[in-house]
Ligand SMILES: [Zn+2]
Ligand SMILES: [Zn+2]
């Protein structure tokens with residue numbers, strides 16, 4: 143069946159043919175480290191295509207390994223295609239279909255063993271694939287040398303969280319909440335406010351990003367259209383971190399216009415940053431709320447993919463679920479998030 147594919151900026155607007163021999167109602171999510179760091183999400187998910195896409199215009203190519211190449215929009219960073227060289231097959235990112243979107247009846251998880259804590263699979267009940275490696279790439283990650291921020295006091299070195307995309311171009315770290323963290327302000331309540339109810343304003347300047355006795359940052363899932371179309375995947379996971387707690391790898395305060403970071407101005411005063419080399423989603427931030435930054439969780443390098451020593455995951459609500467295109471998938475996610483949070487309490 144022919145499906146239209148579009149990204150957030152509109153550079154990518156084409157028609158593809160999904161593979162006719164595959165049951166696309168079983169959505170496959172790969173949680174392997176390569177996928178997470180390459181796309182900046184907690185997983186990647188693709189549909190197999192019947193044949194080669196009609197064009198690669200407007201796409202940036204990233205040679206992930208000898209086996210796989212990924213293609214993302216050079217303007218907005220949306221992941222669009224992956225090419226499996228051994229079989230010569232192409233895949234399309236599951237969040238970019240705008241017509242003929244397969245319904246989701248079943249979830250299959252790959253490589254949750256790479257996550258340490260189950261990653262997003264904890265919120266999405268499904269079966270575990272028997273495939274040992276990621277179908278996208280069975281090769282191992284290159285051994286990365288031990289990383290340490292250079293300009294930190296030694297006692298502070300325990301207290302950082304490294305973030306790094308797959309190509310290494312986006313490289314920064316986050317420090318634990320401190321006195322500066324409550325200096326940040328937000329004109330809005332957290333994004334867990336249902337879009338169509340309540341004003342979403344934050345008149346009392348509640349420091350909602352600080353959680354668990356001010357020891358962790360809030361994190362949550364967002365399924366809005368702009369996150370979907372700018373990442374290529376239907377579920378975006380964000381951590382909300384004050385800018386004062388984010389540092390470049392050399393210890394200097396975070397700057398956006400450096401390294402491989404590329405910016406897409408998605409609406410006036412709103413910025414989405416991604417790696418211009420590998421396409422990993424990195425940040426969302428805006429002029430109206432400059433002191434608080436959304437950090438894409440897939441690039442965080444912690445022993446568990448959900449980084450729960452650092453992040454407190456928002457219970458029982460999926461942001462902008464009312465806007466979701468794949469409502470059956472998002473319903474599974476909402477049910478899964480609820481089961482997860484009920485188990486904890
Ligand atoms: Zn685009
Ligand atoms: Zn993978």
Ligand SMILES: [Zn+2]
Pocket residue numbers: 307308309310311312402417418419420421422
């Ligand atoms: Zn990168």
